Amino acid sequence: MSTEVEYKPGLEDVPAAKSAVSFLDGKKAVLEYRGIPVEVLAKESSFEEVSWLLIKGDLPTQKQLAEFDHDLRQRRAIHFRLKDLIKCMPADGHPMDALHATVAALGMFYPSHTVGDPAKNWEASCRLIAAMPTLVAAFARTRRGEEIIDPRSDLDHAGNFYYMLFGKEPSPATRKVLDACLILHAEHQMNASTFTARVTGSTLATPYQTIASAIGSLSGPLHGGANEEALRQFEEIGGPEKAKPWIEAKRAVDPKYKVMGLGHRVYKVKDARATVLQEIAEHVFAETSRPKAYETALELERICAGIYGPKGIYPNVDYYSGVVYQALGIPTDVFTPIFAIARVAGWLAHWTEQLVGNRIFRPEQISIGKTDVKYVPLEQRA
Numbered sequence: 001m002s003t004e005v006e007y008k009p010g011l012e013d014v015p016a017a018k019s020a021v022s023f024l025d026g027k028k029a030v031l032e033y034r035g036i037p038v039e040v041l042a043k044e045s046s047f048e049e050v051s052w053l054l055i056k057g058d059l060p061t062q063k064q065l066a067e068f069d070h071d072l073r074q075r076r077a078i079h080f081r082l083k084d085l086i087k088c089m090p091a092d093g094h095p096m097d098a099l100h101a102t103v104a105a106l107g108m109f110y111p112s113h114t115v116g117d118p119a120k121n122w123e124a125s126c127r128l129i130a131a132m133p134t135l136v137a138a139f140a141r142t143r144r145g146e147e148i149i150d151p152r153s154d155l156d157h158a159g160n161f162y163y164m165l166f167g168k169e170p171s172p173a174t175r176k177v178l179d180a181c182l183i184l185h186a187e188h189q190m191n192a193s194t195f196t197a198r199v200t201g202s203t204l205a206t207p208y209q210t211i212a213s214a215i216g217s218l219s220g221p222l223h224g225g226a227n228e229e230a231l232r233q234f235e236e237i238g239g240p241e242k243a244k245p246w247i248e249a250k251r252a253v254d255p256k257y258k259v260m261g262l263g264h265r266v267y268k269v270k271d272a273r274a275t276v277l278q279e280i281a282e283h284v285f286a287e288t289s290r291p292k293a294y295e296t297a298l299e300l301e302r303i304c305a306g307i308y309g310p311k312g313i314y315p316n317v318d319y320y321s322g323v324v325y326q327a328l329g330i331p332t333d334v335f336t337p338i339f340a341i342a343r344v345a346g347w348l349a350h351w352t353e354q355l356v357g358n359r360i361f362r363p364e365q366i367s368i369g370k371t372d373v374k375y376v377p378l379e380q381r382a
């Protein structure tokens, strides 16, 4: 390939697909799912409704939503052999690794090999949305030596997930917070994990392999894994009064030190989702005293706005989600799996879109290695 073609590291500004799933304006902090602002959906909608909206393209009618909700509730339970598999996993393993493996295994218990059949694709989509919370909750419990709690079909998606994690129903306020968090994380245009899903889907891999690939991509600390790192960072700082000396010390060692939960390839202002999550945090902490981690996050944001604001580096979705999850009692390393439970809706929407007029992804590279090298037999090498 000619080296005259401009190479853009990280494919910055390079369109990878035409998509109608969501719209993002990073200069104005606008994020819309199928044209509807995410702030409105977080307040007015439910994760179930948003999943339908993303995958099908329009808001469901009452009948469609009732049927979809029923279908999800019927698909929450997992095969007993899958529970055995989860029980065999190392207790100190990361929940994202467990989710990656069990989502791939889900495809062995509920095979879906006819990727071209829309009815089978929809069936697999429902299975994935419905069963991923069960997989996450099951591993979160077994590694603590607790029994797996089977799903209940009389609770909604968010309420049932909380119940499977803790063995008790959430309060209406907690259920709403969790539901809003799922909505806020459900879709975000051509991010790394969505791109991964589209690439894997373009090979006509099964939906389970497609979503497993995306889970692997989401797990990294530069992407979804930043939510747990952000909370650990606030805890490491140890209090708002220590935020300034902490960032100064980090920058003295490494002037390019990356603050977790800040920065985004597309946003040059504060991420709309971070703003909503901060409002949710304020709401949650209005009932209790503000935890130290949250006070630290607020002060660090203020200090970093002065340092990084001119570069357009502001809080992203991962900055405040952790303090909210911690307030709900969720273990830190389960934050990113919750992101996956939500983002599966967006991944499936992109996968569905990718399959229409699909063409396999096969980009180019600019070759910089040696060519025409003579093979030297092992015994002749110095």
Ligand code: ACO
Pocket: 010, 191, 221, 222, 223, 224, 226, 256, 257, 258, 259, 260, 261, 262, 263, 264, 265, 266, 308, 311, 313, 316, 317, 318
């Ligand atoms: N803290 C300090 N400086 C930062 C940060 C940060 N978190 N993020 C970017 N910068 C600076 C870089 O040092 C660089 O500065 P320079 O121009 O002087 O060299 C400039 O901003 C551009 O940064 P890049 O890393 O080139 O930006 P890119 O678009 O490649 O990366 C990313 C985006 C990965 C999100 C980056 O901002 C980052 O690493 N943030 C921390 C991890 C994080 O929070 N990830 C979650 C993102 S949201 C999500 O995926 C769900």
